[in-house]
Amino acid sequence: MFGALNRFISRLDSDGPSQGSRDGHGAFGFQVLRNKNSEIPVEPWYDFVIGINGRQVNDPDPNLFATEIRNCAGSNVALTLWSAKGQRVRTLHIPVPTPSPTLGLTLQWTPLSSTEDVWHILDIIPDSPADAAGLLPYGDYIVGTPEGSVHGEAGLGELVEDYLSRTLRLYVYNHEYAVTRLVTITPSRSWGGNGALGCVLGFGALHRLPVPLTEPPAGPGETLFETARFSNEESRPLSSQLQSYPSGGSLYQTTSNQSSDLLVPATLASPPPPPPTASTPSAPPRTGRKSRKPISPNSAFDEYFKEGEKKSKEEDFTPAAKNAPPPPPKMGGPPPAKSPAPEAQREEAAA
Numbered sequence: 001m002f003g004a005l006n007r008f009i010s011r012l013d014s015d016g017p018s019q020g021s022r023d024g025h026g027a028f029g030f031q032v033l034r035n036k037n038s039e040i041p042v043e044p045w046y047d048f049v050i051g052i053n054g055r056q057v058n059d060p061d062p063n064l065f066a067t068e069i070r071n072c073a074g075s076n077v078a079l080t081l082w083s084a085k086g087q088r089v090r091t092l093h094i095p096v097p098t099p100s101p102t103l104g105l106t107l108q109w110t111p112l113s114s115t116e117d118v119w120h121i122l123d124i125i126p127d128s129p130a131d132a133a134g135l136l137p138y139g140d141y142i143v144g145t146p147e148g149s150v151h152g153e154a155g156l157g158e159l160v161e162d163y164l165s166r167t168l169r170l171y172v173y174n175h176e177y178a179v180t181r182l183v184t185i186t187p188s189r190s191w192g193g194n195g196a197l198g199c200v201l202g203f204g205a206l207h208r209l210p211v212p213l214t215e216p217p218a219g220p221g222e223t224l225f226e227t228a229r230f231s232n233e234e235s236r237p238l239s240s241q242l243q244s245y246p247s248g249g250s251l252y253q254t255t256s257n258q259s260s261d262l263l264v265p266a267t268l269a270s271p272p273p274p275p276p277t278a279s280t281p282s283a284p285p286r287t288g289r290k291s292r293k294p295i296s297p298n299s300a301f302d303e304y305f306k307e308g309e310k311k312s313k314e315e316d317f318t319p320a321a322k323n324a325p326p327p328p329p330k331m332g333g334p335p336p337a338k339s340p341a342p343e344a345q346r347e348e349a350a351a
Helices: 002-013 017-023 062-071 112-116 129-133 155-162 299-316 342-350
Strands: 028-035 047-052 076-083 088-095 105-111 119-124 140-144 168-174 179-185 199-202
Touching (some): 062 105, 119 129
Antiparallel strands (some): 028 105, 119 140, 119 199, 168 179
């Protein structure tokens, strides 16, 4: 899948001149081979001079380039540089001295695509020749060798086959620390694993040199950020950031055996209960299980509720009606009938 993607990207690179001038495919420039002037921030091998004083360098004749440099004696010359690290373009304004109008750079007319022949180390097998040579996964890139030039995806494999059981020197660039070192490795087929190097390599458009990091990664035990503070926040003393509480304590407190920058939660202890006063009734001694009425700690609330209860009883009180029916009996049937009057008894007897 990645091979097909690399071929598709290469086909896109070769479609038009504008695309090639942007990513370096099909374009040329003066590759920096040596930099004798430490004041000029130019990296050998990685930087190419593709323009001078606002004009693109199209002629490979080094005399024309040197003449343009001498014409800028006593002033500045603007060099347009293309870097293989991230395929970025930048412009440098370099002063040219009058006595000897030279920059101290050794240049060579080279296609920019020559920097695409790099191999990204993706994984290292333990106890392999790559592991013994000190290669690092993901951060290391093989960019060349002093034994000769290698081109194409199969170039490194052919070189390794020629140096089986022999010492091979490789130029390795580390992306995390932005350094290039010379690594000595001995390819072998009898180390106990697959491959002569014992590592997984990536090649193509997806494995070109990335933009260098602005600072090296954090080491073991180091933190990424020292403090968490907004950009518009002023630094304030620690005492002004602590919130006080009525109990005399604070939300956070520092301990003497720790650093003052570390905050630990304070021990939040509740205040002791107030001593009983004359207005506060004391709880009677418990005798068995009779005393179950809770005692309120505040007498003002007791008086308030008592006053409200008394007022509610007065408002809800209604006198009973004079001819109100008797209450129903608690048990038994209906109440017995009343005895008839004496006159009614006489009439019944007469009948």
